[in-house]
Amino acid sequence: MEKLTREDCLRFDLDDPLAHFKNEFSLPEQMIYMSGNSLGAMPVRAIAKAHQTVAEEWGRGLVKSWNQHDWFHMTTRLGALIAPTIGADDDEVVMTDSTGINVFKVLSAALTLRPERCRILMEGSNFPTDNYTAQGLVKLLGADHEIVYAEGDEIAEKIDDSIAVVCLTQVHYKTGRVLNMHDLTAKAHAVGAVTIWDLCHSAGAMVVDLNGCNVDFAVGCTYKYYNGGPGSPAFIFAARRHHGKALQPLTGWYGHKSPFAFERDYTPAADIVQMLSGTQPILSMSVAEVGLEIMSRVNMAQIRAKSLRLGDVFIQLLQQECPDAGFELVSPSDDSRGSQIALSHPQGYAIVQALISCGVVGDFRAPNILRFGLTPLYLRYVDIWDAIAHIKDIMGTGRWQEPRFNQRHAVT
Amino acid sequence: MEKLTREDCLRFDLDDPLAHFKNEFSLPEQMIYMSGNSLGAMPVRAIAKAHQTVAEEWGRGLVKSWNQHDWFHMTTRLGALIAPTIGADDDEVVMTDSTGINVFKVLSAALTLRPERCRILMEGSNFPTDNYTAQGLVKLLGADHEIVYAEGDEIAEKIDDSIAVVCLTQVHYKTGRVLNMHDLTAKAHAVGAVTIWDLCHSAGAMVVDLNGCNVDFAVGCTYKYYNGGPGSPAFIFAARRHHGKALQPLTGWYGHKSPFAFERDYTPAADIVQMLSGTQPILSMSVAEVGLEIMSRVNMAQIRAKSLRLGDVFIQLLQQECPDAGFELVSPSDDSRGSQIALSHPQGYAIVQALISCGVVGDFRAPNILRFGLTPLYLRYVDIWDAIAHIKDIMGTGRWQEPRFNQRHAVT
Incomplete structure (x- = not known):
C-alpha cells in the first residue's frame, strides 16, 4: 500500500461531502476530539438554545410554556x-x-x-x-x-x-x-x-x-x-x-x-x-x-462511508508511522467495525493521559484498551494524521512514561 | 375581623424576613405568579449557569468535565x-x-x-x-x-x-x-x-x-x-x-x-x-x-410561617372583597394546609383563564378547582392583594364569561 501523507488527508477533506457540518460545532482550538463516542461535541447553536429555553421559555413563559412551547x-x-x-x-x-x-x-x-x-x-x-x-x-x-x-x-x-x-x-x-x-x-x-x-x-x-x-x-x-x-x-x-x-x-x-x-x-x-x-x-x-x-439533515450512508474511511486511515497511518510502538488493533479491520478504533497496549492508560495532555482526547477502558471515537460530522482526515503524529511523538520520546501520566487517579 | 387594606399588605412585606429573596428571581413585570406549585420561577443566576454549563463545561471541557466539573x-x-x-x-x-x-x-x-x-x-x-x-x-x-x-x-x-x-x-x-x-x-x-x-x-x-x-x-x-x-x-x-x-x-x-x-x-x-x-x-x-x-439558605420555619400567612391573607381578602362571587374554600382554613389555596367554582376554568389573561397565573384542576400556589420566596403580600383585586374585577364585570374563556381547549 502506498504511503499516506498529510497532504493526502487534506485532499480527502476537500472531497468530503460532510465537511461543512464541522462549522456547526464548536471545539477548542488545537484539540483533536476523539471521544465523541462518549460525549459528542457542542453544536454552536446549543448556546443560544439553552439561553432561549431558560431565559424566555422558563423565565418569561413559565408554566404556560408547557403549551406555548x-x-x-x-x-x-x-x-x-x-x-x-x-x-x-x-x-x-x-x-x-x-x-x-x-x-x-x-x-x-x-x-x-x-x-x-x-x-x-x-x-x-x-x-x-x-x-x-x-x-x-x-x-x-x-x-x-x-x-x-x-x-x-x-x-x-x-x-x-x-x-x-x-x-x-x-x-x-x-x-x-x-x-x-x-x-x-x-x-x-x-x-x-x-x-x-x-x-x-x-x-x-x-x-x-x-x-x-x-x-x-x-x-x-x-x-x-x-x-x-x-x-x-x-x-x-x-x-x-x-x-x-x-x-x-x-x-x-x-x-x-x-x-x-x-x-x-x-x-x-x-x-x-x-x-x-x-x-x-x-x-x-x-x-x-x-x-x-x-x-x-445528514445522509447516513455518507456518515457510514466517512466513518469507515476515517478508521481505515487511522489503522494505515498507525502501522505506517508507529510500526514498533507495541499497539495491537482490537477493533475489526473491516466493515464489521463501528465508529471507533480500539487499540490495546500494556501502558494504555499512561499513553491516553499523555495524548490528552497534548490535545488528543481519546479514552481508556480497563485493562489495556485505548479508544478513539470517529465522529464524521466534525472530525477531519487531517485530524487523524495529526493524532497519529502525536502518538508517534509520544511513543518516540517516551513522554508517556513520565510519572504524571502513570498515576491511575481518575477515570477520563 | 378588621378589614385588610393594601397598605396593610405593603407593611407585611416590609416586615417580611424573606422579602430579599425575591431579588434572586426573575418574573415578567405585571405578572402575579401563583403557579409555583406547578413550575417554580427562574432564579436570575440560572441564565448564567446554563451558559456556563453549555459553553464552558460541555463546549470546552467536553468529556473531561465529568471529572473536572x-x-x-x-x-x-x-x-x-x-x-x-x-x-x-x-x-x-x-x-x-x-x-x-x-x-x-x-x-x-x-x-x-x-x-x-x-x-x-x-x-x-x-x-x-x-x-x-x-x-x-x-x-x-x-x-x-x-x-x-x-x-x-x-x-x-x-x-x-x-x-x-x-x-x-x-x-x-x-x-x-x-x-x-x-x-x-x-x-x-x-x-x-x-x-x-x-x-x-x-x-x-x-x-x-x-x-x-x-x-x-x-x-x-x-x-x-x-x-x-x-x-x-x-x-x-x-x-x-x-x-x-x-x-x-x-x-x-x-x-x-x-x-x-x-x-x-x-x-x-x-x-x-x-x-x-x-x-x-x-x-x-x-x-x-x-x-x-x-x-x-432559607429558614424553613420562616418559609412555613409566611406561606401560611399568605394563605390566611388570601382567604380573608377573598371573603372581604368577593363575598358573593360563588367561591368555596376547598383547602383547609387552618395549619393543616400546605402552600396553596384551592377554591371551587362552577365556572372555575373560565375564571382561571380570565385571570391568566390579566397576569394572575393560577391553574385549574377538573372538575371545578382553581389552584393558587403560594411561594414565599418571591410572592409578596401585596401580590395577594392585587390578585384578589383582579378576581374582584373579573367577577364584578363578568369578564370571565366572555366566550373565549369558556372553551376548554387547553390545559394550563
Whole structure:
C-alpha cells in the first residue's frame, strides 16, 4: 500500500461531502476530539438554545410554556427527529429517561409477549448497564427467569426456542465490533424470540435499519453521536405492531391515555406514548434538539462511508508511522467495525493521559484498551494524521512514561 | 375581623424576613405568579449557569468535565443540598430521574423489607403518578400483591398488620391538605409497615422532618418549590438504616459499587448511590443547582410561617372583597394546609383563564378547582392583594364569561 501523507488527508477533506457540518460545532482550538463516542461535541447553536429555553421559555413563559412551547410533546417530537436516522417511522420513537431505565421498560414489555418463556439472551462483555438492568428485572420477576450469556459468534448458536428475548448491543462499546442486526433478528424470529437492540454505539454513526430488519424494540442514547449534550435523555423504539400490546411497567402519568384527566387508575396510551413514565428534564431535552436536528439533515450512508474511511486511515497511518510502538488493533479491520478504533497496549492508560495532555482526547477502558471515537460530522482526515503524529511523538520520546501520566487517579 | 387594606399588605412585606429573596428571581413585570406549585420561577443566576454549563463545561471541557466539573457526583452533591431542607442527613438523598420512576424504586425496595406482606396502602385521590406506578409494580409482581386505597381520615384506620408499605403524598396536590407525617409514620411502624412519603407538594414549602418522623423512604420533585427548572430531576431519600439492605430493581450502572470496573454482574453500592440507575441529564441538573442553593439558605420555619400567612391573607381578602362571587374554600382554613389555596367554582376554568389573561397565573384542576400556589420566596403580600383585586374585577364585570374563556381547549 502506498504511503499516506498529510497532504493526502487534506485532499480527502476537500472531497468530503460532510465537511461543512464541522462549522456547526464548536471545539477548542488545537484539540483533536476523539471521544465523541462518549460525549459528542457542542453544536454552536446549543448556546443560544439553552439561553432561549431558560431565559424566555422558563423565565418569561413559565408554566404556560408547557403549551406555548409544546414542552409537553417534546418526547414524541424529538423521537420523530430520531426515527428516520434509525430506520423507524416517526410514531415509533420517543425520547425519554436513561438507556438503563429504557432497557428495563422494553425488556419487561418484550417478556409479556412470550409469557411461556423465561430466558433472556445477552452479551455479557458488552456495556454493563443493560446486563445490570436485566439482572435487576430477573431478580424482581423471580426464580424462573434467567439470563443466558453469549459472546460474539456464539450468540447465533445460542438463539433457540427456549429464548424469550434476545437483547443485544449492536456495536461493542469497547472493541467497536458490529453484530449483524439483520441476521440475528431473523434467527431470533425464526425460533419465536423477541428482539431488543441497544443502539448506543451505532445510532447516528452508521446505517441502522430497524424496520428493514423487522426489529421489535430498541433503545439508544443521544449524547454520543447525536451531540445532544451531557446526559441528554435516551430514546425508545417500539415497532408499531407492538403498540398497545407490549406494555411496560414503569407506568407513570406520562404514559397514561389521558394524563390530565388525573384518574385514579392507569389506562395505557395506545401508542408509543405508553413507553413514557414521568416528567422529563426539559432543558436537557430542548438543547438536545439542536444536535438531533443536525443529524436529521445528514445522509447516513455518507456518515457510514466517512466513518469507515476515517478508521481505515487511522489503522494505515498507525502501522505506517508507529510500526514498533507495541499497539495491537482490537477493533475489526473491516466493515464489521463501528465508529471507533480500539487499540490495546500494556501502558494504555499512561499513553491516553499523555495524548490528552497534548490535545488528543481519546479514552481508556480497563485493562489495556485505548479508544478513539470517529465522529464524521466534525472530525477531519487531517485530524487523524495529526493524532497519529502525536502518538508517534509520544511513543518516540517516551513522554508517556513520565510519572504524571502513570498515576491511575481518575477515570477520563 | 378588621378589614385588610393594601397598605396593610405593603407593611407585611416590609416586615417580611424573606422579602430579599425575591431579588434572586426573575418574573415578567405585571405578572402575579401563583403557579409555583406547578413550575417554580427562574432564579436570575440560572441564565448564567446554563451558559456556563453549555459553553464552558460541555463546549470546552467536553468529556473531561465529568471529572473536572464533577458531573459524575452531581446526584449526591445536589442530594446533599436538598437533605437539610427535608430533615435528612447529607448522605441520605440523591437527585435523579423522575418522581414516578423513583416511586417505583423505593416501593420495590420497601417491599423487600416485608416479604411476607403484599398490600400497599395509598390515597387514591392524590396525584395519580404514584398510584399508576404502584399499579404497574403490583401487576409486574403478580397476583398476591394489591393496593388498598384510603382517603384522608380513613388512612390511619386502614393501617394494620396486613400492610407492607404505606405510601402517601404529604400535601394533597388538589386541595392542599396536609397529612400528619409524624403520626401516620408512627402508626405504620407500630404495625410493622414501612413508610414512603411523596414530598412533591411539601418539600421546599414547609418544615419537613423525615428523620424526626423516622420515615423510611421519600421522593420529591425539584421543579416546584425548589425552582430547579422545567422537569428538573426528582430526588430520593432512603434512611441510612436501609442502605445496603433495601435494594431497588432498576439496577443501571450508576448504582453499581464500581461503575467504571465495567464488570458483567451487578454489585450494588452500599450507600444511597444504589438508588441511582442511569446517566443523568447534566444540563437540567446543573441549572437546578441554582434553585437548590437558594433554598439551602432559607429558614424553613420562616418559609412555613409566611406561606401560611399568605394563605390566611388570601382567604380573608377573598371573603372581604368577593363575598358573593360563588367561591368555596376547598383547602383547609387552618395549619393543616400546605402552600396553596384551592377554591371551587362552577365556572372555575373560565375564571382561571380570565385571570391568566390579566397576569394572575393560577391553574385549574377538573372538575371545578382553581389552584393558587403560594411561594414565599418571591410572592409578596401585596401580590395577594392585587390578585384578589383582579378576581374582584373579573367577577364584578363578568369578564370571565366572555366566550373565549369558556372553551376548554387547553390545559394550563
